[in-house]
Amino acid sequence: MEKYDVIIIGGGVVGAAVIDRLAKYELRCLLLEAGSDVAYGSSRANSGIIHAGYDAETGTLKARFNREGNRALWNIARELDVPHIKTGSLVVGTAEQLPMLQKLKARGDLNGVVTEIIGRAEILKKERNVADGIEYALYAQEAGVISPYKLTIGYADRAVTNGAVIKLNSAVTAVFGRRGNFRVHCADGAQYAADTVVNAAGAGAAEINRIAGAEPLTVTYQKGEYYVLDQTERKNISTIIFPLPNEFGKGILAAPTADGNVIYGPTAEPTVNGDTSVDAGGLDKIKKQLAVTYKTPDYRKSIRLYAGLRTICGMDFVIEQSKLKDGFSYLAGICSPGLTSAPAIAEYVVNELVAPFKALVPKKNCVTVMPKHKRLKELTAAEIKERVRADEAWGRVICRCESVTEAEIVAAIRSPLSAVTVDAVKRRVRAGMGRCQGGFCMPRVLEILARETGVPETEITKCGKGTEIVFPRG
Amino acid sequence: MYFNVAVIGGGPAGMAAALAAEKKGCSVVVFERDKRLGGILNQCIHNGFGLHYFKEELTGPEYAARFAERVKNAPGITVYDEAMVLSVTPERTVTALSPYAGLITVEAGATVLAMGCRERTAGAIALTGTRPVGIYTAGTAQRLINVDGYSVGKEAVILGSGDIGLIMARRMTFEGVRVKLVLELMPYSSGLKRNIVQCLDDFEIPILYGHTITRVEGAERLRRIYYAEVGEDIRPKPETEKYVDCDTLLLSVGLIPENDLINGIGIKMNPLTSGAVADEYRQTSVPGIFAAGNVLHVHDLVDNVSAEAELAGSAAADYAKGVLSHGEACAVKVGAGVRYTVPQTVYRGTGKVDVYFRTDGVYKNKTLKAESGGETVFSKHRLILTPGEMERIEIDKSKLKDSLTLRLE
Ligand SMILES: Cc1cc2nc3c(=O)[nH]c(=O)nc-3n(C[C@H](O)[C@H](O)[C@H](O)COP(=O)(O)OP(=O)(O)OC[C@H]3O[C@@H](n4cnc5c(N)ncnc54)[C@H](O)[C@@H]3O)c2cc1C
Numbered sequence: 001m002e003k004y005d006v007i008i009i010g011g012g013v014v015g016a017a018v019i020d021r022l023a024k025y026e027l028r029c030l031l032l033e034a035g036s037d038v039a040y041g042s043s044r045a046n047s048g049i050i051h052a053g054y055d056a057e058t059g060t061l062k063a064r065f066n067r068e069g070n071r072a073l074w075n076i077a078r079e080l081d082v083p084h085i086k087t088g089s090l091v092v093g094t095a096e097q098l099p100m101l102q103k104l105k106a107r108g109d110l111n112g113v114v115t116e117i118i119g120r121a122e123i124l125k126k127e128r129n130v131a132d133g134i135e136y137a138l139y140a141q142e143a144g145v146i147s148p149y150k151l152t153i154g155y156a157d158r159a160v161t162n163g164a165v166i167k168l169n170s171a172v173t174a175v176f177g178r179r180g181n182f183r184v185h186c187a188d189g190a191q192y193a194a195d196t197v198v199n200a201a202g203a204g205a206a207e208i209n210r211i212a213g214a215e216p217l218t219v220t221y222q223k224g225e226y227y228v229l230d231q232t233e234r235k236n237i238s239t240i241i242f243p244l245p246n247e248f249g250k251g252i253l254a255a256p257t258a259d260g261n262v263i264y265g266p267t268a269e270p271t272v273n274g275d276t277s278v279d280a281g282g283l284d285k286i287k288k289q290l291a292v293t294y295k296t297p298d299y300r301k302s303i304r305l306y307a308g309l310r311t312i313c314g315m316d317f318v319i320e321q322s323k324l325k326d327g328f329s330y331l332a333g334i335c336s337p338g339l340t341s342a343p344a345i346a347e348y349v350v351n352e353l354v355a356p357f358k359a360l361v362p363k364k365n366c367v368t369v370m371p372k373h374k375r376l377k378e379l380t381a382a383e384i385k386e387r388v389r390a391d392e393a394w395g396r397v398i399c400r401c402e403s404v405t406e407a408e409i410v411a412a413i414r415s416p417l418s419a420v421t422v423d424a425v426k427r428r429v430r431a432g433m434g435r436c437q438g439g440f441c442m443p444r445v446l447e448i449l450a451r452e453t454g455v456p457e458t459e460i461t462k463c464g465k466g467t468e469i470v471f472p473r474g
Numbered sequence: 475m476y477f478n479v480a481v482i483g484g485g486p487a488g489m490a491a492a493l494a495a496e497k498k499g500c501s502v503v504v505f506e507r508d509k510r511l512g513g514i515l516n517q518c519i520h521n522g523f524g525l526h527y528f529k530e531e532l533t534g535p536e537y538a539a540r541f542a543e544r545v546k547n548a549p550g551i552t553v554y555d556e557a558m559v560l561s562v563t564p565e566r567t568v569t570a571l572s573p574y575a576g577l578i579t580v581e582a583g584a585t586v587l588a589m590g591c592r593e594r595t596a597g598a599i600a601l602t603g604t605r606p607v608g609i610y611t612a613g614t615a616q617r618l619i620n621v622d623g624y625s626v627g628k629e630a631v632i633l634g635s636g637d638i639g640l641i642m643a644r645r646m647t648f649e650g651v652r653v654k655l656v657l658e659l660m661p662y663s664s665g666l667k668r669n670i671v672q673c674l675d676d677f678e679i680p681i682l683y684g685h686t687i688t689r690v691e692g693a694e695r696l697r698r699i700y701y702a703e704v705g706e707d708i709r710p711k712p713e714t715e716k717y718v719d720c721d722t723l724l725l726s727v728g729l730i731p732e733n734d735l736i737n738g739i740g741i742k743m744n745p746l747t748s749g750a751v752a753d754e755y756r757q758t759s760v761p762g763i764f765a766a767g768n769v770l771h772v773h774d775l776v777d778n779v780s781a782e783a784e785l786a787g788s789a790a791a792d793y794a795k796g797v798l799s800h801g802e803a804c805a806v807k808v809g810a811g812v813r814y815t816v817p818q819t820v821y822r823g824t825g826k827v828d829v830y831f832r833t834d835g836v837y838k839n840k841t842l843k844a845e846s847g848g849e850t851v852f853s854k855h856r857l858i859l860t861p862g863e864m865e866r867i868e869i870d871k872s873k874l875k876d877s878l879t880l881r882l883e
């Protein structure tokens with residue numbers, strides 16, 4: 001049986017950030033992810049906002065990790081070559097709502113977050129398309145957007161580069177034993193041994209606690225639905241536009257994405273684990289609520305709908321050492337601002353939950369800055385010529401909408417955490433993310449995946465078993 | 475590098491434009507991003523192409539091959555295949571990228587846009603429910619089946635009655651797929667009548683007009699679709715919702731001219747066609763840039779594409795040589811019952827000009843009229859007119875006054 005110092009269950013942004021951090025020490029680390037890629041849960045479907053941190057209740061873990069995470073994330077995004085933009089954010093309100101904005105600002109002050117209240121003239125300088133009734137806004141310059149799945153993938157790639165092991169398609173079904181002697185079983189029959197286990201399974205965390213005999217967790221689920229808009233809409237919005245937060249969360253926003261699209265959403269609908277469907281009713285809510293804050297939504301430019309699942313476990317993040325199961329820790333209810341908080345959560349997990357069991361001896365020669373992968377669109381003419389001369393695949397455009405070349409796709413397949421599904425390629429290089437949604441390039445991506453991995457096209461999947469795209473004839 | 479005429483796209487439009495320009499003595503370059511010429515025709519292995527142009531019935535690849543052969547044998551035409559055009563400027567500098575030739579930059583006396591169109595997707599029509607595998611645009615499924623030689627599922631539903639969807643209903647039936655249902659939002663088909671007959675009726679595949687999908691279900695693979703009748707407001711009536719189990723859904727919900735390349739270079743666009751505004755010679759609002767085929771407006775018949783592209787290619791050649799001239803401009807306007815026309819400007823002079831148009835609904839027993847300067851310059855009675863079939867009328871250019879209005883009476 002393969003033996004590890006630490007096993008992390010769940011390859012969302014939190015699990016990936018934790019293993020990335022642990023990989024800097026002389027530890028054998030394993031991450032087990034049920035999905036066919038990391039970022040298979042809420043880390044792939046959220047708003048991608050780097051929150052400034054005025055919103056969380058002062059004194060909570062959310063407030064602390066949001067602030068610390070925000071400070072760390074900009075640099076990490078650069079190290080990991082993850083698309084991000086410091087756009088700043090606006091919480092907008094009418095004249096009557098000014099007191100509520102002031103209350104929000106006061107909370108930001110207590111949380112140590114710089115914000116200011118600005119009037120309509122100032123708002124229009126930052127965002128010309130706020131709705132007509134908007135008179136005031138809380139402006140937070142430290143807010144921005146990041147590609148959430150690219151961040152997760154970036155962490156995973158660096159962890160693997162630094163010697164950690166990540167196993168995909170490995171749904172954990174049982175956790176036996178205790179400190180120094182854990183055995184973790186996966187659905188595919190594989191078993192792994194470890195001294196300590198960290199449960200970072202997101203929506204699956206309650207179930208993992210249950211099977212491990214750790215503290216029972218009561219969680220509820222809520223889905224958030226979105227529209228993704230064509231890149232041509234990007235010119236109409238420059239910052240993040242929030243309404244005033246309400247009891248259901250931060251409300252329907254309009255924001256650019258770090259990759260140059262625009263999103264409208266999310267809704268906040270109670271649901272069950274696993275439900276990421278989009279309902280017509282949800283879309284109607286987006287339309288209705290966005291009209292209050294944003295003047296120029298254009299639903300005809302929709303290229304995609306999606307929904308993400310929030311896992312809620314009380315008011316705050318739950319990050320604990322199990323008292324029932326020595327050597328086992330768990331994270332639950334990591335909903336918003338969990339993405340922003342991930343670096344700070346990881347630091348806390350390593351220092352407070354892993355360090356008591358494992359000596360942290362820094363590894364020598366750790367990689368910190370990952371190689372930068374320039375996209376075709378970012379290259380100069382001279383650079384393109386040089387690359388095509390060295391490798392003709394740089395001259396073969398596979399995805400027309402996003403101008404992605406064969407060379408970039410091959411590089412994703414050969415990256416530290418290899419992309420072996422159509423979706424994994426799409427998230428890494430954006431082939432199929434554009435307005436035709438893979439209509440033209442998907443068959444070509446299939447072909448390249450099959451060639452590079454040696455697996456027949458009929459066995460290549462969109463996102464794991466049961467999602468094969470083509471079948472043999474007859 | 476300098477060429478008299480640069481053609482972007484090597485489908486039927488691009489090839490016909492290139493041949494017409496070469497015939498006028500021009501040096502021509504054609505950029506095609508695929509491995510071979512032919513465009514969308516290469517995956518249309520059914521017959522029904524060329525009835526007008528070649529006066530015989532050909533398959534798509536056969537039709538394309540006839541043109542490709544001529545292009546290959548034309549000494550004045552240079553073809554770059556696997557060459558994707560990345561940009562074109564209003565001054566007609568065209569930059570393309572190819573694995574073999576690297577980055578290619580050419581200056582052209584005139585440019586013909588012939589990039590074809592792309593399909594509307596699930597996201598574009600805001601298809602709700604889960605996002606499983608098994609949902610393909612009809613053209614993608616066509617490529618997977620006809621070109622790559624795979625099968626895509628066992629039980630299918632088709633949303634939309636565009637021609638590709640209809641053709642695929644038949645094609646999949648031949649492949650042993652059970653096509654259970656075709657749903658069309660509008661009260662009429664957006665495809666050709668002959669395709670409804672030959673692809674659905676002949677195989678007893680039911681089509682429901684005025685119906686749409688309300689949501690799809692299935693975690694990994696598509697399992698079921700729910701559908702409902704739509705009301706006057708084209709919104710589904712919840713009380714009419716039903717479902718059908720299937721593992722494949724093809725979307726044939728519209729084609730959009732592929733104009734991303736010219737985004738932001740100042741070419742005036744027509745929101746009704748999603749193509750450029752064009753004159754009689756298919757010249758756009760930027761002098762020297764012409765457009766033809768599906769990039770200009772979506773055609774039903776390749777024969778019309780070839781004819782339009784020959785016109786554009788020939789005019790581009792004249793432009794490049796500085797001899798394109800015309801009489802006074804006359805705007806083409808749409809009246810009752812007409813959705814759009816191409817071209818949007820015609821010129822006074824001698825001879826005839828063809829004006830293509832689509833109606834905005836199904837009309838029976840109507841007189842199609844064209845008027846200029848208060849006088850009727852064309853009039854014809856028609857038993858039926860549908861948006862699915864592009865119409866053409868011939869106008870005597872000497873009769874044109876300030877503007878030309880098309881309408882149904
Ligand atoms: C709609 C929405 C919008 C949001 N917007 C923002 C935002 O703008 N800014 C922000 O900071 N935060 C935001 N969040 C919160 C953020 O997305 C989450 O906090 C974060 O993604 C949580 O990461 P995670 O790693 O804990 O969970 P997840 O990303 O869900 O990862 C858990 C992983 O565990 C895996 N797993 C589950 N069970 C098992 C098992 N048995 N065995 C193996 N693996 C298993 C899953 O497949 C999954 O990959 C938003 C969340 C939602 C839902």
Ligand SMILES: Cc1cc2nc3c(=O)[nH]c(=O)nc-3n(C[C@H](O)[C@H](O)[C@H](O)COP(=O)(O)OP(=O)(O)OC[C@H]3O[C@@H](n4cnc5c(N)ncnc54)[C@H](O)[C@@H]3O)c2cc1C
Binds near residue numbers: 515
């Ligand atoms: C499924 C289907 C069935 C049909 N059935 C019939 C029928 O039965 N009978 C009939 O007469 N007609 C039929 N048609 C209609 C007819 O075939 C099309 O209208 C015609 O092919 C359009 O020609 P085109 O040259 O404008 O576009 P396309 O054939 O799409 O060609 C455009 C070309 O441009 C290339 N291109 C685009 N952008 C770039 C770029 N940036 N750089 C380089 N190259 C580029 C593309 O790769 C493509 O090869 C059918 C069409 C389809 C799709």
